[in-house]
Amino acid sequence: MTRPKRPLVRSGTTVEEMARALADEIVRGTLAPGTKLGEGGLGERFGVSRTPVREALGHLSAMGLVERPPNRRAMVAPITDRRLTEMFEAMGELEASCARLAAARMTAGERNALDALHQGARALVRAGAQEAYEAANSRFHGLLYEGCHSGYLRDLVVATRNRVSPFRRAQFRLPGRLEKSWDEHDAIVRAILRGDSEAAAQAVRAHLFTVSAASAAFVTDRHAPPPKE
Amino acid sequence: MTRPKRPLVRSGTTVEEMARALADEIVRGTLAPGTKLGEGGLGERFGVSRTPVREALGHLSAMGLVERPPNRRAMVAPITDRRLTEMFEAMGELEASCARLAAARMTAGERNALDALHQGARALVRAGAQEAYEAANSRFHGLLYEGCHSGYLRDLVVATRNRVSPFRRAQFRLPGRLEKSWDEHDAIVRAILRGDSEAAAQAVRAHLFTVSAASAAFVTDRHAPPPKE
DNA sequence: GGCAAGGAATGTGCATACACCTTCGCCACG
DNA sequence: CGTGGCGAAGGTGTATGCACATTCCTTGCC
Numbered sequence: 001m002t003r004p005k006r007p008l009v010r011s012g013t014t015v016e017e018m019a020r021a022l023a024d025e026i027v028r029g030t031l032a033p034g035t036k037l038g039e040g041g042l043g044e045r046f047g048v049s050r051t052p053v054r055e056a057l058g059h060l061s062a063m064g065l066v067e068r069p070p071n072r073r074a075m076v077a078p079i080t081d082r083r084l085t086e087m088f089e090a091m092g093e094l095e096a097s098c099a100r101l102a103a104a105r106m107t108a109g110e111r112n113a114l115d116a117l118h119q120g121a122r123a124l125v126r127a128g129a130q131e132a133y134e135a136a137n138s139r140f141h142g143l144l145y146e147g148c149h150s151g152y153l154r155d156l157v158v159a160t161r162n163r164v165s166p167f168r169r170a171q172f173r174l175p176g177r178l179e180k181s182w183d184e185h186d187a188i189v190r191a192i193l194r195g196d197s198e199a200a201a202q203a204v205r206a207h208l209f210t211v212s213a214a215s216a217a218f219v220t221d222r223h224a225p226p227p228k229e
Numbered sequence: 230m231t232r233p234k235r236p237l238v239r240s241g242t243t244v245e246e247m248a249r250a251l252a253d254e255i256v257r258g259t260l261a262p263g264t265k266l267g268e269g270g271l272g273e274r275f276g277v278s279r280t281p282v283r284e285a286l287g288h289l290s291a292m293g294l295v296e297r298p299p300n301r302r303a304m305v306a307p308i309t310d311r312r313l314t315e316m317f318e319a320m321g322e323l324e325a326s327c328a329r330l331a332a333a334r335m336t337a338g339e340r341n342a343l344d345a346l347h348q349g350a351r352a353l354v355r356a357g358a359q360e361a362y363e364a365a366n367s368r369f370h371g372l373l374y375e376g377c378h379s380g381y382l383r384d385l386v387v388a389t390r391n392r393v394s395p396f397r398r399a400q401f402r403l404p405g406r407l408e409k410s411w412d413e414h415d416a417i418v419r420a421i422l423r424g425d426s427e428a429a430a431q432a433v434r435a436h437l438f439t440v441s442a443a444s445a446a447f448v449t450d451r452h453a454p455p456p457k458e
Numbered sequence: 459g460g461c462a463a464g465g466a467a468t469g470t471g472c473a474t475a476c477a478c479c480t481t482c483g484c485c486a487c488g
Numbered sequence: 489c490g491t492g493g494c495g496a497a498g499g500t501g502t503a504t505g506c507a508c509a510t511t512c513c514t515t516g517c518c
Contacts, residue, residue, distance in 0.1 A: 049474070051474090052472065052473095054284070058287040058291070059291065071499080086382065090385060093322075093382065094326075096326075097322035151315055152316050152389075153322065244501090268469075279502095283470090284501090300509050300510065301469080302470080302510095
């Protein structure tokens with residue numbers, strides 16, 4: 001007997017919990033790309049055996065967050081600059097598709113919620129509340145994903161978002177980024193409220209293009225210093 | 230003892246092989262949606278223990294081909310009509326994005342290849358060569374995916390294509406479908422050759438809309454008679 | 459005769475054991 | 489001093505055992 005004491009709550013949440021924890025750390029940048037993830041080490045850390053660890057790694061691998069070469073240790077997926085650019089680009093296309101569909105399909109309630117959130121965020125911009133704006137921004141995009149009324153499309157865009165999020169996080173630190181973001185959101189909201197699908201798609205593409213550009217600065221830095229939270 | 234004799238070729242292909250075999254059967258309809266897949270049974274069938282079976286089921290689950298409720302047997306994912314519609318729709322959006330980028334980025338060589346393939350397919354339409362046209366159609370769309378010069382976007386669209394392919398296969402049997410398909414392709418090719426991104430995207434959307442509609446007839450049938458290859 | 463409680467039967471979740479693969483350091487040899 | 493091979497150490501792939509969950513069928517009770 002070695003293992004301390006796992007409650008043995010057979011609710012089937014163990015693996016998911018581990019996968020979430022690891023995904024969070026990868027997405028947050030705590031686990032840098034290229035970090036080796038030995039099954040034994042992870043098992044010890046979470047107090048479980050290798051079997052559920054393998055399952056969790058399988059999930060992360062399916063999400064594209066880790067690579068799992070045969071007979072070798074898994075590692076946090078290293079992303080080339082090219083790949084990252086592609087992911088941002090795909091992100092833009094997917095969100096643009098969401099916006100186009102959302103402009104045509106959102107219910108009145110959904111439109112109101114989107115507008116309310118957006119108008120409320122103006123105060124956060126004025127206050128320079130970076131953290132709060134970031135959260136509002138997240139919800140804003142989430143409403144877009146839901147607004148397209150396509151679960152499959154939403155899943156695709158959320159998956160992509162998760163994969164680029166480590167590189168996206170710090171963009172709001174750039175001076176004037178909050179204001180610019182809000183203005184771009186404004187164009188999106190206006191287009192959606194008036195039901196102009198193409199304009200909405202175009203506005204989203206423009207928005208994500210600047211997000212991509214703003215994030216690029218941090219991407220190039222990511223090699224030299226180890227990400228310090 | 231018990232287990233006959235697995236070559237013990239540790240090439241890491243065992244799990245992938247099982248996953249592929251099962252995925253094929255699901256995609257072909259041999260395994261009907263809702264079919265229960267017990268780990269023990271599959272293990273016996275493939276001559277392996279439950280451990281690799283679980284891994285394979287994990288892959289299939291990640292691909293969305295099977296569902297795996299906790300503490301219960303896995304089952305072939307039942308696809309609702311709604312979900313399938315969403316997948317076709319997303320397919321259209323993704324391919325439209327590919328086309329827009331392709332119109333702007335394809336090299337002269339790629340444009341020529343696309344046009345050559347397309348012009349060559351005209352003869353297949355006239356001859357009513359369904360099988361051959363189907364293959365050409367596949368290559369045509371493949372060239373679009375490559376033409377966008379984004380590996381990530383290509384991966385997304387290919388994954389989606391694989392998931393809808395079982396329902397897409399039979400569309401060309403509809404009378405006049407070949408001609409219509411070729412005409413739609415023609416609009417796409419023209420737009421791309423003249424570098425008109427928006428027109429290309431629009432043409433692809435229109436094309437996939439009719440593909441979706443043409444496939445829908447077979448979808449509704451899929452419940453009653455078992456698909457006979 | 460219907461219904462609910464209980465208990466095999468079946469199946470999954472996790473731990474552990476073992477075989478194989480990969481890697482890395484050490485040492486002999488050129 | 490560099491280089492190639494060899495052996496041990498560490499890591500993954502798979503098998504198997506056991507604890508718990510679910511399911512279904514039986515059986516006692518009304």
